[in-house]
Amino acid sequence: MQFQVENSPFTQEQVEHLNRLLPTLTEAQKIWLSGCLAASFGGESAATMEGPVGEEVSTAHASVQESAVAAREVTVLFGSQTGNGQGLADELTKKLEERDFTVTLSSMDDFKPKSIKDAEDVLVIASTHGEGDPPDNALSFYEFLHSKRAPKLQNVRFSVLSLGDSSYEYFCQTGKDFDKRLEELGAERIHPRVDCDVDFEDPAEEWFEGVLTTLKESRSGQGNAPAPQTEAKEQSSAPAYSRKKPFDAEILENLNLNGRGSNKETRHIELDLESSNLTYEPGDSLGIFPQNDPVLVDQLIEALGWNPEASVQVDKQGELRSIREALLSFFEITRLTKPLLEQAAELTGNKQLEILLAPEQKEALKEYLEGRDVLDLIQDYKLQASPQEFVAILRKIPPRLYSIASSLKANPDEVHLTIGALRYDAHGRSRSGVCSVQCAERSHRGDTLPVYIQHNPNFKLPENPDTPIIMIGAGTGVAPYRAFLEEREEIGAEGKTWLFFGEQHFRSDFLYQTEWQKWLKEGVLTRMDVAFSRDTEEKVYVQHRMLEKSKELYQWLIEGAIIYVCGDEKHMAHDVQSALLTILELEGSLGKEEAEDYLSKMRQEKRYQRDVY
Secondary structure, three states, rough: OOOOOOOOOHHHHHHHHHHHHHHOOHHHHHHHHHHHHHHHHHHHHHOOHHHHHHHHHHHHHHHHHHHHOOOOOOEEEEEEEOHHOOOHHHHHHOOOOHHOEEEEEEEHOOHHHHHHHHOOEEEEEEEEEEEEEOOHHHHHHHHHOOOOOOOOOOOOOOOOOEOOOOOOOOOOOHHHHHHHHHHHOEEEHHHOOOEEOOHHHHHHHHHHHHHHHHHHHHHHHHHOOOOOOOOOOOOOOOOOOOOOOOOOEEEEHHHHHHHOOOOOEEEEEEEEOOOOOOOOOOOOOOOOOOOOHHHHHHHHHHHHHHOOEEEEEEEOOOOOEEEEHHHHHHHHOOOOOOOHHHHHHHHOOOHHHHOOHHHHHHHHHHHOOOOOOOOHHHHOOOOOOOOOHOOOOOOOOOEEEEEEEOOOOOOOOOEEEEEEEOEEEEEEEEEEEHHHHHHHHHHOOEEEEEOOOOOOOOOOOOOOOOOEEEEEEEHHHHHHHHHHHHHHHHOOOOOOOOEEEEEHHHHHOOHHHHHHHHHHHOOOOOOOEEEEEOOOOOOOOOOHHHHHHHHHHHHHHHHOOOOEEOHHHHHHHHHHHHHHHHHHHHOOOOOOHHHHHHHHHHHHHOOEEEEEE
């Protein structure tokens, strides 16, 4: 388009400026500019302007109003405990911006709940935590949306991506709840909800494409906006390592932290990150892609009567591996899920399995799934299938996340982990944790592990190093606090630090004892309270030590301390939260609801952070 001075309301200089600017604008930029011009008319009617120019302006006004309606703003909201949901939200936001959408990205905790009524296109990415619960940074938004205060959302459109683990009873429950509630409030679903299992990459990508296609179509009343042409960025010579492309990190050290006589085995593992370009902060996690126990794999192949060298396809791209290698490194065989049993029943037509899956057998099914693996399923129900048919119903082996136990500032090009080996007996067989026992028994100095960094923005040291911190953890839950104190020592932080640590025995299970003692002596660690549950007649845990120090702990809270909790959610973290509420009621003279509100406010202010599992 070229403007002419004749029959236009512009001066020669203005026309020249317009003719230089307009060819450089994308369709989305033109729509945005049109919207701004439309808004500038205010209440004045263009139809009152005289002459042919008025007619042109009137027509243009109507056109820009239509364009402004088409250019809806997209709001991406995420609720994420470990960082997977936030990573997907970041990826989706980038895709939207590349297509010239106006996007707002926010965690649910940072989003003002009442403003949901003013949103236009809302894309929700929500993980499920524990027994169908929302993650910590989604809790307040979830509660608001399910309360009587939630507004009607007739002008809102939405779609939901759910993250979960199908081995849990309430698979993707939080995402399902959001999807149902948004519809109940009158919002319009623009794309069906997608529920993702632990191998979430492919279904998440399909949801991305479905949502993007719908948004693009709804914006295309005046023609599709072309994707912006960007200059190709210079490719770095170093590869970008991630969950999709893990880095093979060499094991530098692998030590047992427990002393003689302990019934536990806790490994301190140091990995070399040199040449990976991977970076992390205290509070982040390291993901490891493990291998299944070769003994279990061989037992499974023998039970099914297969040739271990038979080839199977392991991905959608058609990559072929031997069935033994596929079961070692690609597929999960140590955990049963309801979807797996349903697919196995359909594949084999096993009547007994179909009976177990009947609705009235819900409790029996739940009991059967607990503590059993794929070998149990094959042996108990005498299942038979070809190798390719069988692997087609298995899900990918998920990576295991471990809290990082080191500071990159203190240990350049290294990452340290604290891993407790899991061993137990169930249903007449010995069982073991896939990754933890691989690290304990089959990983040696010089070997490598495929790893990636899982950033966790929900478990971070305060920006102000003078802020006091209270760290609460039991067993391997103490790992991130080693990273915290290494970091604070490196930066010379002046804020007070208090560690509550619990384990079974003082003599054999006091993890990193000499390091805590060194930091206490140097003042990096201000105080430390320990609870060794098996050293006394009456079991004492970290929550009991907290209650014993309730006055001092409450005073630290008044001074602005941040509380960190790391460990088992069902027991330790739950009991710690109960103790915190008791302290707030006792020392702060608060009622039960007031104490809960106080703790909720602390969480929203990032003063109560949890890394629980």
